[in-house]
Amino acid sequence: MTTAVQNLKVGVVVFPGSNCDRDTLHVASLLPGAQVRSVWHKETSLGDCNLAILPGGFSYGDYLRCGAIARFSPVMKAVADFAQKGGTVIGICNGFQVLTESHLLPGVLLPNESRKFICKNVHLRVERTDIPATRGLNKGDVLKMPIAHGDGNFFADEEAIARLEKNGQVVVRYCDERGNVTAEANPNGARNNIAGICNERGNVFGLMPHPERCSEDILGNTDGFRIFKSLATL
Amino acid sequence: MQKEVTVKTALDHGLNAAEFESIKKHLGRVPNLVELGIFSAMWSEHCSYKSSRVHLRRFPTEGPQVVQGPGENAGVVDIGNGLTAVFKMESHNHPSFIEPVQGAATGVGGILRDVFTMGARPIASFDCLRFGHQDHEKTRFLVGGVVKGISMYGNCIGVPTVGGSTRFHECYNGNILVNVMTVGIARRDALFFGKASGLGNKIIYIGSKTGRDGIHGAVMASDTFGEESESKRPTVQVGDPFTEKLLLEACLEIFRENIVEGIQDMGAAGLTSSSFEMASRGNSGITMHLDKVPMREEGMTPYEIMLSESQERMLLVAKPENEQKILDILRKWDLEAATIGQVEDHGHVKLLFHGELAADMPVDACVDTAPKYERPMQRPAYLEKTAAFDTASVPAPASLNEAFFKLVGSLNLNGKRWITEQYDTMIGLGSVFGPGHDAAVIRVMGTNSALAVSSGCNERYCYLDPYVGGMIALAECARNVACTGAKPLASTDCLNFGSPMNPEIMWQFSQSVDGIAEACRKLDVPVVGGNVSLYNQTGEVAIYPTPMIGVVGLLDDATLAVPSFFQSEGDAVLLLGDTLNEIGGSEYLKTIHGHDAGKPPALDLTKERNLINALMELARKRLVKSAHDCSEGGLAIALAECALDKKVGCEVDIQTALRPDVALFSESQSRAVLSVAPQNLKAALAVIAAHKVPCAEIGKTAKAFAVKVNGKAALTADIADIVKTHGESFEKTLFPQ
Numbered sequence: 001m002t003t004a005v006q007n008l009k010v011g012v013v014v015f016p017g018s019n020c021d022r023d024t025l026h027v028a029s030l031l032p033g034a035q036v037r038s039v040w041h042k043e044t045s046l047g048d049c050n051l052a053i054l055p056g057g058f059s060y061g062d063y064l065r066c067g068a069i070a071r072f073s074p075v076m077k078a079v080a081d082f083a084q085k086g087g088t089v090i091g092i093c094n095g096f097q098v099l100t101e102s103h104l105l106p107g108v109l110l111p112n113e114s115r116k117f118i119c120k121n122v123h124l125r126v127e128r129t130d131i132p133a134t135r136g137l138n139k140g141d142v143l144k145m146p147i148a149h150g151d152g153n154f155f156a157d158e159e160a161i162a163r164l165e166k167n168g169q170v171v172v173r174y175c176d177e178r179g180n181v182t183a184e185a186n187p188n189g190a191r192n193n194i195a196g197i198c199n200e201r202g203n204v205f206g207l208m209p210h211p212e213r214c215s216e217d218i219l220g221n222t223d224g225f226r227i228f229k230s231l232a233t234l
Numbered sequence: 235m236q237k238e239v240t241v242k243t244a245l246d247h248g249l250n251a252a253e254f255e256s257i258k259k260h261l262g263r264v265p266n267l268v269e270l271g272i273f274s275a276m277w278s279e280h281c282s283y284k285s286s287r288v289h290l291r292r293f294p295t296e297g298p299q300v301v302q303g304p305g306e307n308a309g310v311v312d313i314g315n316g317l318t319a320v321f322k323m324e325s326h327n328h329p330s331f332i333e334p335v336q337g338a339a340t341g342v343g344g345i346l347r348d349v350f351t352m353g354a355r356p357i358a359s360f361d362c363l364r365f366g367h368q369d370h371e372k373t374r375f376l377v378g379g380v381v382k383g384i385s386m387y388g389n390c391i392g393v394p395t396v397g398g399s400t401r402f403h404e405c406y407n408g409n410i411l412v413n414v415m416t417v418g419i420a421r422r423d424a425l426f427f428g429k430a431s432g433l434g435n436k437i438i439y440i441g442s443k444t445g446r447d448g449i450h451g452a453v454m455a456s457d458t459f460g461e462e463s464e465s466k467r468p469t470v471q472v473g474d475p476f477t478e479k480l481l482l483e484a485c486l487e488i489f490r491e492n493i494v495e496g497i498q499d500m501g502a503a504g505l506t507s508s509s510f511e512m513a514s515r516g517n518s519g520i521t522m523h524l525d526k527v528p529m530r531e532e533g534m535t536p537y538e539i540m541l542s543e544s545q546e547r548m549l550l551v552a553k554p555e556n557e558q559k560i561l562d563i564l565r566k567w568d569l570e571a572a573t574i575g576q577v578e579d580h581g582h583v584k585l586l587f588h589g590e591l592a593a594d595m596p597v598d599a600c601v602d603t604a605p606k607y608e609r610p611m612q613r614p615a616y617l618e619k620t621a622a623f624d625t626a627s628v629p630a631p632a633s634l635n636e637a638f639f640k641l642v643g644s645l646n647l648n649g650k651r652w653i654t655e656q657y658d659t660m661i662g663l664g665s666v667f668g669p670g671h672d673a674a675v676i677r678v679m680g681t682n683s684a685l686a687v688s689s690g691c692n693e694r695y696c697y698l699d700p701y702v703g704g705m706i707a708l709a710e711c712a713r714n715v716a717c718t719g720a721k722p723l724a725s726t727d728c729l730n731f732g733s734p735m736n737p738e739i740m741w742q743f744s745q746s747v748d749g750i751a752e753a754c755r756k757l758d759v760p761v762v763g764g765n766v767s768l769y770n771q772t773g774e775v776a777i778y779p780t781p782m783i784g785v786v787g788l789l790d791d792a793t794l795a796v797p798s799f800f801q802s803e804g805d806a807v808l809l810l811g812d813t814l815n816e817i818g819g820s821e822y823l824k825t826i827h828g829h830d831a832g833k834p835p836a837l838d839l840t841k842e843r844n845l846i847n848a849l850m851e852l853a854r855k856r857l858v859k860s861a862h863d864c865s866e867g868g869l870a871i872a873l874a875e876c877a878l879d880k881k882v883g884c885e886v887d888i889q890t891a892l893r894p895d896v897a898l899f900s901e902s903q904s905r906a907v908l909s910v911a912p913q914n915l916k917a918a919l920a921v922i923a924a925h926k927v928p929c930a931e932i933g934k935t936a937k938a939f940a941v942k943v944n945g946k947a948a949l950t951a952d953i954a955d956i957v958k959t960h961g962e963s964f965e966k967t968l969f970p971q
Contacts, residue, residue: 016568017476019392023663026679056661058390061476117385119658148389148658213660218677218792220666 008232011039011049013079013095015070020056020092020212027212027225028053031232041073051088051132051231052079054095056148056210066109066151067097076102088132088231089204093149096196096206105199105206106164107156112149113189119148121221122187124195124209125175128168131202136230142179143172143223145209147187152208154190154197161191172196172207239270247274253605260599268536268585268593273600275503275541276510279768282604285734286766289747293761294754299723300762307348307428307499309762310420311724313788315681318422320354323362323415323689323728323784325767329470330412334379338412339387339473340545345416346393347499350482351548353426353489354418357664358676359388360689361398361414362728362782366407368645373402374968376410383473384414385656390475391482395657396665397674399690402645405697408772413728415689415784419678426489428498428508430551430577431516435495437509437575438557440564441481441547444505445530447471448543477546477569484567485548491563493556500547506540508549509583514601516551521584522575524592536585536592551577611744612737620698623831625817630895634948637826637895638870642956643963644825647867649878652965666795670879672714672863677792684792686720688712689784692866695834697778698819700742702834704749704781706903709842710865711785712757716846717861717906719796719853720787725754727764727783732776734768742779743768750781756839757846759785789853796853798862799879805859805935806915807884810845811905812928813869815896821867822899834901841904841927848925849906857910857918864905870898870941870949872907874956877939883953886933887942894943909935 010028014021021038028036028051039046046052059070070076076098083089083104091099099105112118126134126141137143156164164170174193176185186193188208196207211224244254247270257265257273265273279285295303301318302310308322326341342359349356361384366373388395393416430437448471488494496516498508505527513520524539534542552560557573564571578584583600585593631637641647654669666684667675673688688711696703712722727750732739754760770777789795800807817823818832852858864872869888877883890897910918915931922929939956941949 017390017479019390019479019661023661026663057392058476058479061390061474061479063476117389117656117658119389119660120655146660148660150389210660213663216663218666219660219663 008034008051009049010034010036010051010053011046012036012053012055013039013041013075015041015059015073017059017061018055018057020210023212024053024055024092027215027228031228034232039075041075044074045078046082052082054091054098056093056095059094059098066094067101070098071102080104083204086203090133091206092210092212093208096208097151099204099206104204105197106160107154107197109151110153110155111151112153117150118187119146121146122209123175123177123185124172125179125181127173128171131171131198131205132231133205133227134171134230136233137226140179142175142177144214144221145211145224146213147209149208152188152190154194156191164197165192167200169197169200170194171198171205239264239267243270247271248278249274253277256605260603261595266593268540269595271537271541272506272593272595275506276600277604281503281507283766284605285607285609285768286743287606288608289744292747292751294751295760295762297758297760300760301422302762304761304763307351309724309726310352310425311762311786312422313678313685314683316422317678318420318425319417319685319786320349320352320420321415321417321726321786322348322763323413323726323782324348324765325728325730326412327409327730327767327770330380331410333470334376335383336470336472338380338383340471341412341414342384342387343473343475343478343545344501345414346391346478347501347548349416349418350485351426351497351499352420353424354420355486356393356416356418357662358674358687359393359395359414359416360687360784361395362689363400364406364411364693364780365402366410367404368402368967370407377968380412381653381656387473387475389658391479392661394659394661394665396659396668396676397687397689400650400653403693403778405778408775409770409777411730411780413782415726417685417687417786424489426494426497428512429496429515430512430518430520432495432553432577433579435551435553435577436557436573437520437522437577438550438552438560438571439527439574440550440569440571442474442477442544443528443530443570444539444542445544446534446538446542449538449541471543471545473545480567480569481546481548484564484569487563488560491559493559494550494552496551498549500549502543504541504543510597510600512549512551513583513597519578519580519582519597520575521578521586524585524587526572526574528570528572536587609734609740610737611741613741614738620831621833623829625823625832628823628827630893631826634895634898635950638949639959641821641825641867641871642874643959644821645964645967646821647871648963649961650964651961666792667718667797671798672717675718675789675795682791684789684795686715686718686787686789687784688714689782691780691782693778693780694819694824694830696746696780697830698832698834700745700779701749702837703779704746705753705837706834707781707783708750708753708759709757709837709903710863711783712759712846713842714863715785715787716849717796717798717863718789719794719850720789721850722757722759722785722787722846724762725759725783725785727761727781729766730770730777730780730782731768732771739776746779746781750783753839757843794853794856796858796861798876799860800876800882800884800909800935801859801880803882803935803937805909805911806931807886807933807935808908808910809869809905809930809932810908810922810927812902813890813892813897813900813905814902815892816900816902817896820899820901835903837903844925844927845904845906848922848927851921852918855921857914857921858908859911860909862907864907865901868899868901873941876907877953878957878960881953881957882935883937883939884933885936885938885940887945888932889944894948897943898948
């Protein structure tokens with residue numbers, strides 16, 4: 001049985017250059033009973049939020065390296081403290097890059113193998129379902145979800161990858177529409193087709209694809225809303 | 235000591251001797267160098283429309299839906315729910331040819347500013363690109379660079395690029411076209427205008443610092459390319475989408491507080507055009523202290539400050555009591571801002587630099603009395619030859635299938651995934667239909683409605699008959715919008731032509747304007763804004779006339795949107811409209827037979843109006859499953875395109891008195907291919923008949939793709955092969971691995 005999180009309070013962190021913050025707030029607000037607000041990067045506390053989302057975008061223009069400057073924003077100290085206390089943190093696309101740059105998640109997102117920005121629908125196989133973001137899903141589920149990034153090529157050294165796999169920290173992997181994890185289904189060259197990972201504790205989750213972009217019927221795909229619904233249930 | 239200004243200085247600035255005399259008369263003295271520089275920018279073709287103004291007047295610009303017509307930063311139409319759509323198209327052709335990445339990027343930045351300066355949040359961009367022949371030495375480099383520039387800027391600022399058109403022709407070998415259109419949404423009661431009014435109000439400069447980049451870009455855009463164009467690279471500006479994103483959010487925050495009296499983007503001719511145009515619209519004067527302008531480089535002169543085209547800058551006017559609030563908001567967004575002057579009632583723009591008068595010019599002398607020419611016109615000689623071409627003289631191809639696949643894979647007709655996948659097409663959560671559909675459909679957040687937008691132009695039609703070509707450009711965009719079920723509301727244009735000094739080019743221009751104007755009138759889609767780009771020629775070689783059009787339409791209910799693609803097998807396939815012997819100017823005639831000749835297809839605007847009305851009613855009653863415009867490549871290509879998305883083909887039989895190749899590839903106008911569920915067929919046919927639209931039930935959607943002509947097999951293909959050829963040939967042709 002799943003029940004709605006009591007008093008779900010979603011904070012969407014806005015860095016200069018974030019550009020999916022409004023989309024993320026919109027979709028989070030579709031969750032029954034959810035209160036949503038944006039958290040400006042100069043804020044030093046997440047207040048009473050019980051879910052923090054780092055949205056997609058180009059924080060600080062991605063000029064140095066994606067997410068590399070955002071990690072020095074005052075709010076990131078608050079995000080780290082929140083995560084440390086077990087709070088649920090989700091990073092989408094640029095948010096994922098900020099989480100790796102902040103060392104809240106391991107690895108790094110390199111430029112796509114094609115060296116081009118890629119925006120298209122991909123398929124993801126769900127590998128783990130006991131963390132807040134995926135607990136409403138089943139292992140092996142295939143989700144259709146758009147990516148839109150220039151730097152989504154997940155990389156970590158052999159040892160770190162082995163550790164991620166052994167700990168079950170790979171949450172979603174690029175696959176074909178039947179769920180087969182193949183090289184052709186890997187859009188950006190990510191190691192082991194990794195699309196999203198969590199920390200060891202499972203409360204911090206980052207992914208390159210955009211669940212907020214496939215969360216409403218009018219857009220023809222609601223697979224992403226399953227992740228939002230998971231976050232709103234216990 | 236300042237150099238003395240002579241007629242030679244004026245000529246070096248792109249002005250002619252008569253214009254220099256006129257300047258002296260208006261000023262009552264010889265201008266100094268700063269003043270001359272300002273005149274040359276304001277009187278450039280790019281800023282003053284001096285060759286085109288007498289013609290543009292013929293566009294219909296009014297209607298109950300129009301909130302703001304031409305003359306402002308962008309056009310505005312009412313879309314219900316207290317909201318408006320704000321949109322405009324602009325060119326960045328010359329800079330993009332010289333430096334494609336930055337040229338295209340700053341083109342996107344410029345049009346976005348034009349839209350958000352009106353108080354609108356941009357929700358979608360469209361790019362209409364024209365490149366030279368696929369084998370021309372610069373084409374690959376330019377395609378790659380332009381797409382990268384658009385991608386870099388649009389993706390970073392977070393406005394989806396959801397449509398447009400990309401075509402190739404050797405006439406663009408020396409002059410590519412990069413036209414970008416942006417659509418935004420603003421509250422009807424919260425629109426902002428580029429006006430400096432209110433004596434004593436503050437002039438506030440916001441955005442990036444001013445550097446020496448882009449000095450005299452407007453003058454460059456008003457000249458023919460020659461050998462020395464490469465050396466003009468330093469006049470191309472560099473774009474910073476991150477700063478523009480901050481500027482966008484800061485401006486929208488300022489607008490929400492309602493603490494600004496007027497605002498304008500510093501686009502072409504930078505601080506010059508923004509200050510003069512705002513003072514002109516406000517019937518006021520302005521005094522500015524140029525030493526207070528935030529500068530990126532040391533030692534900049536008043537001349538350089540006034541003519542810099544550094545990007546991501548705006549000029550705004552605010553009451554003194556709101557000045558601090560505005561500066562505080564800009565500080566929050568880490569943006570440069572400085573109060574650099576105030577609104578006066580002296581009717582002049584006075585520029586001071588460290589306390590000394592650097593320029594003093596009457597606003598009307600610079601704006602209202604800008605030259606206006608009725609350039610001579612002459613019907614081009616080539617038309618005798620092209621019109622005399624007998625299309626019946628081309629042989630029927632040995633294999634229709636082979637010709638069909640060649641067309642499916644040709645650069646003007648094949649899929650542009652290589653381009654569109656580099657654009658963020660989904661950000662903003664509005665993209666109900668993205669690239670590939672007849673029109674993009676973007677929902678209006680917070681309402682049930684959606685906008686449908688289509689843009690493009692067939693330059694070959696315009697070359698063969700600029701009047702008919704102009705009409706078709708407008709009509710096809712309107713038809714595309716109607717295919718989704720939306721009502722076409724209004725249009726914007728970007729008129730790309732060669733040198734206005736050539737009477738034949740001016741004739742093309744005038745004819746195109748008349749054709750567009752006629753279509754606008756008959757289809758009730760007034761022009762609410764636009765742009766003219768002349769001098770698109772290298773030496774004596776001009777581009778084909780390319781009046782790019784963008785049409786915006788409204789769907790009251792986004793769930794009514796009709797896709798372009800067949801949805802499932804077993805539906806009836808209908809062909810609306812008449813197919814005539816019209817392969818003149820067609821893709822078929824060019825790609826298969828190598829001719830740019832004949833007359834373009836005829837357009838009957840009454841038939842077009844009827845078709846559009848039928849398409850809208852069919853959608854409103856939810857009677858069609860798909861609707862697709864039948865245009866370039868003819869019926870054969872239209873049927874192939876219908877199969878792309880869901881991989882659903884059709885089995886059809888076309889009854890015709892025409893030659894099979896003509897029946898398949900004729901580009902007769904005012905046609906559409908529909909698919910209708912069997913249970914709705916009777917009702918759909920009744921609607922179509924009520925609108926007096928010719929209709930043939932030609933077959934059914936199916937697993938295969940089989941087209942017969944008069945019962946005889948003409949085209950047979952696997953859908954997979956069509957999808958593959960359509961999807962892969964662009965990259966294979968231009969960027970083979």
